[in-house]
Amino acid sequence: MGAGLKPSDITKGPSWQGVPLQWRVLYICDRQRTGGWLVEGLAGEAPVEIEIHEATGSVSGLARLRDEVFEAIFIAHAPPELDAIELVAGYRTGGTDDPLIVLGRPSEQELAVACYEAGADAYLCVSTATTQALIWATVRAVQRCQLLRQNRRFVQAERQRVQREREEAFRILQHQKAVLRELERLSRRPRQTVEAISPLSSDLADDDPPQVPQTLIVHYRELLRAYVIMGSGHLGSELRHLAEVFATAGLSAREVMQLHLYVTADLLKGLGSRSTRHVITRADLLVIEILLQLAEVYRARYREMVRPPVQLFFRGLEE
DSSP: OOEEOOOOGGGGSGGGTTOOSEEEEEEEEOTTOTTHHHHHHHHHHSSSEEEEEEEESHHHHHHHHHHOOOSEEEEEEBTTTBOHHHHHHHHHHTTOOOOEEEEESSOHHHHHHHHHHHTOSEEEETTTOOHHHHHHHHHHHHHHHHHHHHHHHHHHHHHHHHHHHHHHHHHHHHHHHHHHHHHHHHHHSOGGGGGGOOOOSGGGGOOOOOSSOHHHHHHHHHHHHHHHHHOSTTOHHHHHHHHHHHHHHTOOHHHHHHHHHHHHHHHHHHTTTSOOHHHHHHHHHHHHHHHHHHHHHHHHHHHHHHSOOOOOOOGGGOO
């Protein structure tokens, strides 16, 4: 059963934004065809092309819904033969978001709330409703369905983006660990066996804490968190002081990098599903700055050792 009119200028207005110009609707009815005249009037007065399909009874209606796609679904409420509230609740429980509009004989004050609680998009009393009211209820239901699906796609895309960023952050950490492992092997192996060394893969999962005091790990973790939030603008003196502590403890650049990777990996694991791009970027800036500070401290100490200060005397006391 099908009927329709060609689209008119009304469909170009903002109220019809996103609404398709061709509808396939399903009318699930009882033997009395409760509200049938409203559905037929919809096909005659709506400014879009409408193709109406009819199914008698809930079993037949669910079978059509399982195999076909419709822009809107009208359900007659005529208990005990056809309980639209029970049908809507079961349909929503299955996870679908198709527009569902209930047509019944009770007034809207009696049944509208129950229909909304079950998951219906609208309820119209067939004794008082008009075809125009059904048209606009259908338009709103179709738009709501499209917004739900669009939001679901956006949420899914955002989750995938966050997951990709998280995987990329851990790949960067693994690459940096591989560089440190390779440097450690180069420092331990003789010169002639360097060419036989292959890149590490299994060692990347090793997250043992670095061989530094626990208080230093805690301090660096707090500094990293502060750096992620504020950047380096307010932490210059803190970084300089920490570089002095590292130099006093005799830590090498490789050991500082190990400490940094351990703390950064621990921080990323605590983020959960939140974005990691900002954290890994700030962490990279922090380790660059702290290594530069450490290099300057060691350079200053080396120059002081090579050229120690000389005690000067007054001219008259030199003899």
